[in-house]
Amino acid sequence: MSRYAAWRARADDLESSGLRRTLRALVPVSSTRAALPDGQVCDVFSSNDYLGLAEHPDLRAAMQSGGAGAARLISGNRRGHDALEDALGEWMGRPVTLFGSGxxxxxxxxxxxxxxxxxxxxxxxxxxxIIDGLRLSRCARSVLPHGSARIPEGTTAIAVEGLYSMAGDLAPFLDLPSPHVSGSPMLVVDEAHAVGCLGPGGRGVASSFGITPDVVVGTLGKAFGAAGAFVVGPPEVRELMISSARPFIYTTAMPEGLALAGLVGLGLANDERRERLAANTARLRRGLAQVGVRAGGVAHIVPIVTGTHTMQMAAALLKRGLLVGAVRYPTVARGQERLRITVSAAHSGEQIERLVEGLAGVGV
Ligand SMILES: Cc1ncc(COP(=O)(O)O)c(C=O)c1O
Known part of the structure; x- marks a missing residue:
């Protein structure tokens, strides 16, 4: 029997239950178009590059640096890391700590x-x-139905996303206990899909409700076009991140060039790009309504629940030159499989119209 027979059996199970995943290498030809391995060029509606910055020449130029060679606490910290933390801290108004990813x-x-x-x-x-972080913490967990603000007695902290990555809707900030009231639970908000895009100056959904969560997580790999992430909170949080957080301490620092690219992305994420993103989102949502397609969410993440046919629909769209994310179990519950369309400020009106026609054409 093969040494790897048990692993083979598990991989075969994934294949037979339709859950095997595969990779394909894309070659970007612009912010919103990419060539597939067979040379076909398609419109990309599945990237989180919401402001169209990932291919920006200034950002690409900033990426040039060597590797950091060590964790930041050893000898890997560079001026670029400090500069990005300072700029993010000034922008968010509280101390920031960088991480390799969200x-x-x-x-x-x-x-x-x-x-x-x-x-x-x-x-x-x-x-x-978030789920894995909670498991690692060994805290007790109470899983709230999506969007619920009914917080159990004795809760220490509430964990939500500002803009949900799969449902495209917002946390119920107006109904959640305010972190500004003494004795209320801590509020921890993952603004991965909102920073740069939503809220005043792009500071996230919570800030658009006038709320300063106790802790905010933001990413640099989505709207800011680079990679990496940051944690915002009171000074105590930065102290604990640097001195106690294992994903900070026991990992090589991001290359300085990546931090500098994040800095460029932060500078390029302006109101004009945010307005274009909002206008493109409105155009897509209007177009979908006109052809009778029901889309979920409220902003630039536009899910269309299509159930078990989702993979076939995504394949049919790709034949029409439209690359749309297909999200399946276990990322979402069975029966909730969906096309996940993401809008970019860099999409043209024609691209959005082609998408609407394509979705109607494949019978979504
Ligand atoms: C809500 C949310 N948080 C965190 C992450 C992880 O961020 P990163 O891609 O920087 O690891 C993602 C990634 O897609 C996400 O959707």
């Missing part, structure tokens, strides 16, 4: 700030990185 930032926040003895109320649709 996944690591959420692991760090939950596993470091909470533990046995805490009860964290977590929305059912929170991202895998």
């Amino acid at each position: 996944y690591l930032a959420n692991l760090a926040v939950y596993a470091t700030l909470f533990g046995e003895g805490d009860l964290v109320a977590s929305d059912a649709q929170n991202h895998a990185s």
Whole structure:
């Protein structure tokens, strides 16, 4: 028997249940178009590059640097890391700590700030990185139905996303206990899909409700066009991130060029781009309504629940030159499989019209 027979059996199970995933290498030809391995060029409606910055020449130019060679606390910290933290801190108004990714930032926040003895109320649709961070923390968890603001007695902290990555809707900020009231639970908000795009100056959904959560997680790999992430909070949070968070301490620092690219992205994320994103989103939502397609969400993430035919629909759209995300179990519940369309400020009106026609054409 093969040494890897048990792993083979598991991989075969994934294949037979239609859950095998595969990679394909795309070659970007503009912010919103990419060539597939067979040379076909398609319109991309599945990227989180919401402001169209990932291919910006200034951002690409900033990426040039060597590797950091070590964790930041050893000898990997560079001026670029400090400069990005300072700029993000000034923008958000509180100290910021950089992480290699949003996944690591959420692991760090939950596993470091909470533990046995805490009860964290977590929305059912929170991202895998929040769920994994909570598991690592060993705190007690209460999973809230998506969008619920009914917080159990004794809750230490509430974990939500500002703009939900799969449902495209917002956390119920007006109904959640205010973090500005003494004795209320901590409010921890993952603004991965909102920073740069929504709220005053792009500071996220919570800020558009006048709320300063106790802790905010933002990413640099979506609207800001680079990669990495940041945690915002009171000075105590930065101290704990640097001195105790394992995903900060035990990992090589991001290359300085990536931090500099994040800095460029932050500078380019302006109101004009945000307005274009909002206008493109409105255009798509109007177009979908006109052809009778029911879309969920309220902003630039536009899910269309299509159920078990989702993969076939995405393949049919690709034949028409439209690359749309197909989200399936276990990322979403069975029966809730969906096309996940993401809008960019860089999409043209023609691209959006082609998408609407394509969706209507494949019978979504
Ligand atoms: C809500 C949310 N949080 C965190 C992350 C992880 O961010 P990153 O891609 O920077 O690891 C994602 C990624 O897609 C996300 O959707």
